[in-house]
Amino acid sequence: MGAPGREAPALLDDGGRLRDLRGVVDDIDGAFLAADGLARLAAVAVDDLPVLDRTDLRVGPPVRPGKIVCIGLNYRDHAAETGAPLPSEPVVFLKAPDTVVGPDDTVLVPRGSTKTDWEVELAVVIGRPARYLTSAEEALACVAGYAVANDVSEREFQLERGGQWDKGKSCETFNPFGPWLVSADEIPDPQNLGLRLWVNGRLRQDGSTKDMVFPVAEIVRYLSWFMVLHPGDVINTGTPAGVALGQPDPKPYLTAGDVIELEIDGLGRQRQVVGQA
Template sequence: MRLVRYGRPGKEKPGLIDDEGKLRDLSGVIDDVDAAQLAPKALRKLEKVAHASLPLVRGNPRFGVPVARVGKFVCIGLNYSDHAAEAGMPIPKEPIIFLKANTALSGPDDPIMMPQGSKKMDWEVELGIVIGTRAQYVSEADALKYVAGYTVVHDVSEREYQLERGGTWDKGKGFDTFGPVGPWLVTPEDLYDVQDLDLYLEVNGKRMQTGNTSTMIFSVAQIVSYVSKCMTLEPGDVIATGTPPGVGMGRKPQRFLKKGDVVRLGIAGLGEQQQEVIAWKATK
């Protein structure tokens, strides 16, 4: 099942993508795709809805973040060994955890705003985990039972703020619009193997990142288990699981995003995003 939220920012409606790839309206069935709808029982109930009976949505509406009111936006750093190598950093012995601000969240095709004075704005395609059941100290063997689904995350980064200006990584990761999520939340039964998904990212039509989740240092199950021992995971929390090689700071010469660049990224089975880089502007 592919769940979505569509419409103007702040006015999104719940929907799903049917087997023919058509957008169907779910607002007559649920109020929103939120924490209450991510529980296993609620998802099973939605799965039983006759998708062909739902109203078709005409046109090409904007997609928002596929989960309403995300609680925590957790990220895992350096989770691909070849990315750690290109960053000149050692392979971590335990998952590196940092947080992105919730104000970084944006729709999958919304523009990315360049922070004022930004010099090293970079791209990172990542598999996103959406939590469906409250998780505390869960075992690796049971961890996937707590996952409602998966999505595409663009972990946009400002490397100067992240690595050169002291403090933690968070301040280079949390700028407004630095966390596009979506287009869909795909429930686990619709993926053959979450540890065998191709990822890709292009800038202005040129392939920059190519990877597969099979090369993650820490698997989805390991990540959920580990993070649940560091903090309580709540339904609706999103975890970005790290990026494969090919980021701008790892290229020779380095290449960073500039105004007018267009980034296209996606993950097999989870859909595609596309964003234009624009100048920073105040948001409502």
């Protein structure tokens, strides 16, 4: 919580009150997660923590990732709406970590953009090093928790300008993240979560993680054979149908003044007002 770059750690209690963690931990980061920080937090007497006034309090991202790994075309209905075949292996690309902003921060349409798009996604936060994993059980043991991500994308930059997808994914503010890091024990089945996104009050995406081509455990296992996943790294696991790219012409891409709202069951809600870079 707090101004960008000066956020303080906080905890949401069972009553919906915000509790100040500054007397317990300096930051929720990779080092904290690697040291079983979430397990240590579970032992804290929550009622003894100071309650924060949430009025006009900015919510920052729950973690600043070392890297963001993204999975493309990972929902059957999204692949269908874009006319793409289902992938035989996960489609992997990287997104610049400095795209991460708070869940309610402004999303900026890049200069020259006419095809800025939305994508509600389940984000996986890694809690222990993952390398050469061989089973779903090993993979899920490396997951610290889950969060909401908006994998904002510029489709012309991504698909029409040559090269890799990354340049349509890594513009500033293109990864609103949070509001919460919800520990893995609170989400016993990540393949049974509803995802929804609205633009200007109109429901655009309404899907379920049941529709993933590659489930969370397989994504983590698979990636561990191509890169080391470190505590604090984030995986954006794909988006369901309903993005602007999949709509009939004229496609309703984002413009300044639009309002995006998105949520995932059990993980909280985001709201962004779109601005112009």
